[in-house]
Amino acid sequence: MNMDRNTVIGFVLLALLLFVYLFTSTRNSHELEAKQQHLADSIARVKRVRDSISLANDTTKVDTTVAPGQLATRGIEQLTVIENEVVKISFTNKGGQPKQVELKNYKSLKDNKPVLLNNTPFDKISYSINTGNNQMAQIADLYFMAPKVTHNADNSQTVIYQVPVPGEGNVTHQFTIRPNDYLIDWAVQLSGADKMLTQGNFNLVWQAQPTQHETDVLYERQQSTVCFYENDEFDYMLSKSARNFEKPVQWVSVSQQFFNTSLIAKDKFTSGDVKFIKNLTDTTSKIAEVTTSLQTRLPLGPTANFPMQLYYGPNNYNILRQHKDQVPEMDKIVNLGRDMYAFVRPINKYIVMPVFGFFRSFIGSMGIAIALLTLFIRLFTSPLVYTSYLSGAKMKALRPEIDKLKEKYGADQQQIGVEQMKLFREAGVNPLGGCIPALLQIPIFFALYSFFNSNIDLRGVGFLWADNLAAYDVIVKFPFSVWGLGNHLSLFTITAVLTSFLISIYNMNMTPDQNNPALKYMPYIFPFILLFVFNKLPAALTWYYTVSNLITLILQFVIQNYIIDHDKILAKIDENRKKPKGKSKWQERLEAMQEAQAQAQKAKGGQKK
Numbered sequence: 001m002n003m004d005r006n007t008v009i010g011f012v013l014l015a016l017l018l019f020v021y022l023f024t025s026t027r028n029s030h031e032l033e034a035k036q037q038h039l040a041d042s043i044a045r046v047k048r049v050r051d052s053i054s055l056a057n058d059t060t061k062v063d064t065t066v067a068p069g070q071l072a073t074r075g076i077e078q079l080t081v082i083e084n085e086v087v088k089i090s091f092t093n094k095g096g097q098p099k100q101v102e103l104k105n106y107k108s109l110k111d112n113k114p115v116l117l118n119n120t121p122f123d124k125i126s127y128s129i130n131t132g133n134n135q136m137a138q139i140a141d142l143y144f145m146a147p148k149v150t151h152n153a154d155n156s157q158t159v160i161y162q163v164p165v166p167g168e169g170n171v172t173h174q175f176t177i178r179p180n181d182y183l184i185d186w187a188v189q190l191s192g193a194d195k196m197l198t199q200g201n202f203n204l205v206w207q208a209q210p211t212q213h214e215t216d217v218l219y220e221r222q223q224s225t226v227c228f229y230e231n232d233e234f235d236y237m238l239s240k241s242a243r244n245f246e247k248p249v250q251w252v253s254v255s256q257q258f259f260n261t262s263l264i265a266k267d268k269f270t271s272g273d274v275k276f277i278k279n280l281t282d283t284t285s286k287i288a289e290v291t292t293s294l295q296t297r298l299p300l301g302p303t304a305n306f307p308m309q310l311y312y313g314p315n316n317y318n319i320l321r322q323h324k325d326q327v328p329e330m331d332k333i334v335n336l337g338r339d340m341y342a343f344v345r346p347i348n349k350y351i352v353m354p355v356f357g358f359f360r361s362f363i364g365s366m367g368i369a370i371a372l373l374t375l376f377i378r379l380f381t382s383p384l385v386y387t388s389y390l391s392g393a394k395m396k397a398l399r400p401e402i403d404k405l406k407e408k409y410g411a412d413q414q415q416i417g418v419e420q421m422k423l424f425r426e427a428g429v430n431p432l433g434g435c436i437p438a439l440l441q442i443p444i445f446f447a448l449y450s451f452f453n454s455n456i457d458l459r460g461v462g463f464l465w466a467d468n469l470a471a472y473d474v475i476v477k478f479p480f481s482v483w484g485l486g487n488h489l490s491l492f493t494i495t496a497v498l499t500s501f502l503i504s505i506y507n508m509n510m511t512p513d514q515n516n517p518a519l520k521y522m523p524y525i526f527p528f529i530l531l532f533v534f535n536k537l538p539a540a541l542t543w544y545y546t547v548s549n550l551i552t553l554i555l556q557f558v559i560q561n562y563i564i565d566h567d568k569i570l571a572k573i574d575e576n577r578k579k580p581k582g583k584s585k586w587q588e589r590l591e592a593m594q595e596a597q598a599q600a601q602k603a604k605g606g607q608k609k
Contacts, residue, residue: 075143095140096161096173101312122209129196182313193304212285223257245272262311269294344447367463452540466539484532492542493534499549501527
């Protein structure tokens with residue numbers, strides 16, 4: 001219905017007058033009733049607060065329905081919060097263990113709230129004990145008495161939970177939280193262990209369900225792993241769903257892209273298994289479900305003590321490295337190179353990380369530090385690059401003679417190849433010399449892929465148009481998913497692809513014409529492939545690749561126009577031709593193969609005639 005302005009104003013005034021009339025006419029009659037109701041509500045609120053405070057301060061109450069001498073299988077869950085400079089841990093009396101851990105120095109990029117670990121109903125640690133009369137109970141189902149919290153002289157804090165097992169003994173969980181540390185000491189102490197454990201068997205089950213903390217849950221899920229230290233060797237699971245531990249296991253870690261929760265046994269478990277459920281197509285915030293079963297045998301006796309540790313914190317190489325004496329090789333949770341790419345780990349540890357750390361020490365911008373790291377790497381490899389560019393210049397100088405060979409032999413590609421190899425040998429030119437930059441980029445690229453993909457310092461740090469260098473930047477958001485690209489387009493990916501295309505065009509002008517159509521169009525195909533490869537990679541990596549390509553273009557222009565003397569190259573080629581030539585075994589085999597192919601092609605052509 002369309003109404004003009006005056007009609008609208010009229011209705012508003014009428015509504016306002018009606019409201020004033022109703023308000024004034026009923027105010028007096030309800031004023032006393034409202035005051036009485038307000039007083040009653042206030043009294044009720046005070047009573048509820050008083051009751052809740054009384055319940056929270058009752059440090060000995062487990063459950064009013066549990067009679068003395070009965071096992072505490074029912075109770076009221078109470079939380080005790082202990083914190084240091086880096087973590088805030090909420091302990092629960094149900095199971096006497098951490099219920100939730102907040103990392104103070106990190107925000108979840110999903111909702112900009114503090115990162116919470118071990119915070120789902122699925123997350124818990126349990127083990128079975130005998131409770132008498134041929135019955136058993138899971139420790140996670142028992143309600144411990146209120147904890148005793150102690151502040152120690154070294155500024156650490158100790159939290160002690162205890163639950164009596166009538167007729168059997170007591171179970172004590174003792175936790176120690178040190179200042180500025182993500183690692184928590186946890187000791188399980190059993191008084192009456194000979195009764196509560198059958199033949200000393202200690203069977204522990206740890207359930208963990210990591211949840212999303214990064215912007216892209218699918219990519220975070222792909223990067224999540226289960227790491228472990230079995231038989232004094234590091235190993236991990238990325239895609240496998242199960243693993244049996246047949247040798248002693250010291251620690252198991254459920255690792256997301258940048259955070260992990262780990263269970264460490266100082267005396268090692270003797271066996272066990274882990275089940276890793278990761279649905280890569282799930283769009284919820286759940287990353288995975290991990291169930292780890294670990295077994296060991298404690299010494300038979302009336303008392304037993306099994307010391308363990310819990311780690312709730314970041315996948316920070318330096319932080320994990322601090323605990324190398326207590327937890328060996330835990331720093332390998334940070335993926336700086338594994339399996340077939342393990343050869344790049346030393347490159348990251350001894351070159352990339354120290355150099356990047358040096359630039360970060362006086363450069364405030366992470367993006368500028370990456371650019372300086374790129375410049376350092378290119379300067380470090382420049383002698384080899386110069387050799388390859390020199391080889392390219394020689395190839396360009398021989399292009400007129402190669403064109404003559406093509407005119408002479410026409411469509412006989414085999415003979416052209418034979419004569420072309422002879423020409424290269426006479427001129428002292430290595431046709432594979434230009435491959436050095438491409439081969440050199442491979443280990444460097446994989447090293448930096450691992451470094452940028454696992455560097456938590458990049459997380460949430462913006463540069464130029466990218467909000468988070470640890471994830472891809474988004475310049476265009478699609479309302480649907482495009483095969484190979486996803487639902488977005490990255491601008492740093494576009495810059496990396498365009499600069500790669502420019503390098504390909506430049507290199508085509510420096511090399512002889514290709515007779516093979518596949519090789520001829522490869523410079524166009526390769527950058528196109530990079531578009532699909534790079535679009536989901538971290539912006540730090542595509543920014544590095546862009547800077548690296550720009551440096552390559554500058555180096556090529558400077559070397560070709562101001563350093564390499566093309567007249568000297570021609571003179572050197574003529575000089576090489578006058579020298580007696582000896583063939584290497586590789587050249588002899590290559591030429592023999594080409595000659596054989598040429599003869600076979602001629603014979604085949606003669607048969608057709």
